[in-house]
Amino acid sequence: AQKVTQAQTEISVVEKEDVTLDCVYETRDTTYYLFWYKQPPSGELVFLIRRNSFDEQNEISGRYSWNFQKSTSSFNFTITASQVVDSAVYFCALNPRDSSYKLIFGSGTRLLVRP
Amino acid sequence: GAVVSQHPSWVICKSGTSVKIECRSLDFQATTMFWYRQFPKQSLMLMATSNEGSKATYEQGVEKDKFLINHASLTLSTLTVTSAHPEDSSFYICSARFKEAGANVLTFGAGSRLTVL
Numbered sequence: 001a002q003k004v005t006q007a008q009t010e011i012s013v014v015e016k017e018d019v020t021l022d023c024v025y026e027t028r029d030t031t032y033y034l035f036w037y038k039q040p041p042s043g044e045l046v047f048l049i050r051r052n053s054f055d056e057q058n059e060i061s062g063r064y065s066w067n068f069q070k071s072t073s074s075f076n077f078t079i080t081a082s083q084v085v086d087s088a089v090y091f092c093a094l095n096p097r098d099s100s101y102k103l104i105f106g107s108g109t110r111l112l113v114r115p
Numbered sequence: 116g117a118v119v120s121q122h123p124s125w126v127i128c129k130s131g132t133s134v135k136i137e138c139r140s141l142d143f144q145a146t147t148m149f150w151y152r153q154f155p156k157q158s159l160m161l162m163a164t165s166n167e168g169s170k171a172t173y174e175q176g177v178e179k180d181k182f183l184i185n186h187a188s189l190t191l192s193t194l195t196v197t198s199a200h201p202e203d204s205s206f207y208i209c210s211a212r213f214k215e216a217g218a219n220v221l222t223f224g225a226g227s228r229l230t231v232l
Contacts, residue, residue, distance in 0.1 A: 043206060043227035105158045
């Protein structure tokens with residue numbers, strides 16, 4: 001089965017706190033891509049990161065960091081020193097290599113950062 | 116960067132009418148585009164893959180005659196919701212594939228919110 005699970009439906013933090021959004025995926029494929037997207041209240045999907053299944057290096061981009069653990073099929077996303085503008089729904093997605101680049105989305109995690 | 120434009124961004128229509136949503140790749144050619152549907156506070160579900168010059172490939176459970184997809188050029192795919200009903204009210208998002216640094220990347224449009232009265 002091809003599936004993405006985001007167990008956290010909603011997270012609320014106070015500004016400047018660190019927060020980690022969990023993502024667990026299932027796939028039979030040995031080659032695949034993982035993504036994180038941000039969906040602010042306006043609705044558009046903002047691309048954050050793409051990770052190839054062969055690249056297990058963790059990545060940091062400013063206040064954002066991602067931890068890819070193939071052994072546990074997880075691709076977690078951490079926001080350091082959260083800001084109110086980080087409030088949005090965050091989606092983790094899987095692109096199995098043999099599926100013509102269709103994305104399988106998790107159910108999303110709604111993040112609320114309070115001032 | 117690659118930009119995908121959707122139009123209209125929101126539309127309200129009466130039950131029984133048809134509504135067309137456009138998805139354009141502005142600065143690149145997209146042989147393949149994807150149409151997703153998102154109900155309020157839910158995830159995105161792939162409806163169909165739009166292929167330039169050929170028929171769209173629909174996901175299981177999606178009515179082909181209800182959701183007509185046309186991909187007549189390398190920069191435009193359209194989704195027509197025929198005989199729309201209130202249960203078709205949803206947020207429709209398209210995406211397109213382009214190459215960046217040799218890798219395939221997906222970029223999404225801003226979405227079109229359909230409300231059927």
